[in-house]
Amino acid sequence: MLKEILIKGFEKxxxxxxxEADNPIHAIRNNAFALFEQQGFPHKKLEDWKYTRLSKLVQNEFNIPDSASIDENSVKPFLIPELKSNLIVMVNGIYNKELSDIKGGEEYFIGSISDGAEKYPDLVEKYFAKISNFTLNPLSALNTAFAREGVMIYTGKNTGIELPVYILNLIDAQNSLPIAQPRNLFIASEGSSFKVIExxxxxxxxxxxxxxxxxxYCGKNSNVEYYKIQDDSDKSFHTGSTDVKQERDSLFTATTISWGGSLIRNNLNILLNDENIETHMYGLFYARNREHIDNQTFVDHAKPHCESNELYKGIIDDNATGVFNGKIMVRTDAQKTNAYQSNNNILLSENATIYAKPQLEIFADDVKCSHGATTxxxxxxxMFYLRARSIGENEAKVLLLNAFASDVLDKITIEELQAHLRNLLLKKLKREL
Amino acid sequence: MLTIKNLNARIEEKEILKGLNLQINAGEVHAIMGPNGSGKSTLASVLAGREDYEVTDGEVLFEGKNLFDLAPEERAREGLFLAFQYPVEIPGVSNINFMKTAMNEIRKHKGEEPYSAPEFMKLVKEKAALLGLDKEMLSRYVNVGFSGGEKKRNEIFQLAVMQPKLAILDETDSGLDIDALKTVSNGVNSLKSDNNAFLVITHYQRLLNYIVPDFVHIMYDGKIVKSGDKELALHLEEFGYDFIKNQEVGV
Structure with a gap:
């Protein structure tokens, strides 16, 4: 079983x-692992895991790779065409310096988390494993135990990174059954901004x-745009959590596109920790064959005068399953909150399934909150209108689904990324990919 | 061009068309009039290939081909066009992209190369001007947020771009004010030729003042019960549909 493999792997x-005993990351490893060992993988009796079972995951004989190297040519096919970026290539969850291409700048840091910990030990101490609370999530504890060479981004006060940071995560499943546990820490100081793609x-x-x-961590009046694109193989399992803390006057936008993987479980947790914060969460998932794609979002309105806005769209075909669970918490203090959530799903086959669960918990009395879920x-x-204008059945379907997905893709502000994803979507809808 | 013989069709268990016959030749304009529920719009839907209807008897030949062997998109590619009574809103698809996709399907069917962007824009601008369509309407999503009149004009605009052999206008006049009615009619009239034909389905005689038919048919209870020239429409306007009903009962 996977748990035993991980226990042995962790000792080694x-x-x-x-x-590395002085390293602030290292100091909490043992605690984190003990927690994982005690709790194990989440099981279906937990409310949050009711629709996503990891039984197929844990039965595999995975390897924990020490290091991995791939050549430049195997990276190229995955790069986003025309995109000028600060490129970071991760192989099996480990930062690969040779394949990365960081433009660099005085006012910010982009690099491995261990280099970051050397340069900014106080920052790492302050934020690492503080935003993501591993005591509540055994998968986060597992990741924390094995955390090593992820990406750290840090922007100084009132600065910005001109080009997006593009983190290409490659998992090398050619000769083994690898586990990758990338661990990233992004810190935007007051008034700073950056865009990052995973x-x-x-x-x-x-x-x-x-x-x-x-x-x-989104400091006061900062602006962070975060993209997560999942285009793995039909033999890929992915569990992941993006944990965000926003300070006063900050703006954070997350866009999550999931359309490749045997099982995907994304958690997006955002804490709105002060006033006048704006948060956007966009998601698009397209599940085919026997894929299972689960998105769980949690936006925590802790203080007054904040606004959150969420739009998730799902297309589910064949025997695939989609899950959307969107929780909005409005705490007693969070008066004058505006919180909107919308989730729309299209089922293309009789065997396709969606579990959609909007969850609003409102404890303040002067708020505007709304949610809508359609399937x-x-x-x-x-369809008939398009066909009556000579457009064939398949082409009509592609046109309508493309239009359906556009509401989310339209929101992407990195032009090359948007064009690339539109192109990929069309190919996937036409089953060319 | 179009031969309908003894057409019977139903929706769910309800028989709507009950032995309808009609012959339309190139260069002709036919009008079908009739009271609500007589089956006018069912005829249009059956000809265009809407799946809700089941043809139980009879045949329809379009340019010598059995229409019921063809999927809706194949009928359109062969040159059959239905201007919808209720044009459908399609969020996320721009009018211009919609028309371009449609036109290139037709060109592919004819073995022609797709339009180049400038060629296509030239065609579209010319036809938009004919229907008094705003340029801005071309980039908007198909029928989304259009007024009733704009939707109908958009249908005739599509007709003008696609230049079908046979155009069926399903109550295109209903809900139009007199100015919009004139624009739409002028559009249709300018498209008439010896090589194409029109089938105008309407409840009111008013439209036929502008689009003058060669033949007028009166439909009642799923059949054509009377045919004549444009004078028949005027007669109907004067005496109402009751004279048909009474005649029918008398027969």
Whole structure:
């Protein structure tokens, strides 16, 4: 079983980390692992895991890779065309310096989390494993135990990173059944801004598992745009959590696109920790064959005068399953909150399934909150209208689904990324990919 | 061009068309009039291939081909066009992209190369001007937020761009004010030629002052019960549908 493999793996991993005892990341490893060991993988009796079972994941004989190297040519096919960026290539969850291309700048830091910990020990001490609370989430504890060479981004006060930070996560499943546990920490100081893309792909046809954690701290009046793209293979398992803390006057936008993987479970947790904060959460998922895609979002309005806005759209075909669970918490203090949530799903086959669960918990009395969830099939009248204008049945379907997805893709502000995703979506809808 | 013989059709268990016959030749304009529930719009839907209807008997030949062997998109590619009574809103698809996709399907069917962007824009601008359509309407999503009149004009605009052999206008006049009615009619009249034909379905004679038919048919209870020239429409306007009903009962 996977848990036993991880226990053995952790002993070996820990023994190999001699001399890092002072590292603030290292200091909490043992605690985190003990927690995982005690709780194990989440099971279906937990309310949040009712629709997503990990039984198929934990039965695999995975390997914990020590290091991995791939050549430049195997990276190229995955790059987003035309995109000028600060490129970071991660292989099996580990930062690869040779393949990365960081433009660099005086006022910010982009690099590995261990280099970051050397340069900014206080910052890492202050934020690492503080935004993502691993005591509540055994998968986060597992990631924390194995955290090593993830990405750290730090922007100084009133600065910005001109080009987006593009993190290409490759998992090498050619010769083994790898586990990757990327661990990222992004810190935007007061008044600073950046855009960051996490893009996940698989090389090779073996079963593989990614357990990812990203922590994001949005300082006062900062502006952070975060994209997570999942385009792994049909042998890929992905569990991941993006945990965000926003301070006063900050603006945070998350866009999550999931359309490749055997099982995907995303958590997006955002704490609105002060006043006048704005938060946007966009999501698009397209599940085919036997894929299972689960998105759980939690936005926590803790203080007054904040606004959150959420739009998730799902297309589910064949025997695939989608899950959307969107929780909005408005605490007693959070008067004058505006919180909107919308989730729309299209089922394309009789065997496709969606579990949609909007969850509003409101404890303040002067708020504006709304949510709407719809699930349906393609509009029959629209299909006939298109066909009566000579557009074939498949082409009409592609046109309508493309339009349905556009509401989310339109929100992407990085032009090259938007064009790339539109192109990919069309190919996927036409089953060319 | 179009031959309908003994057409019977139903929706769910309800028989609507009960042995309808009609012959339309190139260069002709036919009008079908009739009271509500007589089956006018069912005829239009059956010809365009809407799946809710089941044809139980009879045949329809379009340019020598059995219409019921063709999917809706194949009928359109062969040159059959239905201007919808209730045009459908399609959020996320722009009018211009919609028309371009449609036109290129037709060109592919004819073995022609797709339009180049400038060629297509030229065609579209010319036809938009004909219907007094705002340029801005072309980039808007198909029928989304359009007024009733704008939707109908958009249908005739599509007709003008696609230039079908046979155009069926299903109550295109209903809900139009007199100015919009004139614009739409002028559009249709300018498209008339010896090579195409129109089937105008309407409840009111008013439209036929502008689109003058060669033949007028009166439909009642799923059949054509009387045919004549444009004078028949005027007669109907004067005496109402009751004279048909009374005649029917008398027969």
């Amino acid at each position: 991993f820990n023994a190999g980390l001699n001399g 893009d996940f792909h698989t090389i090779g046809s073996n079963t593989n598992y990614t357990n990812a954690i990203t922590e994001i 349906g099939q393609l509009d029959k009248d629209a």
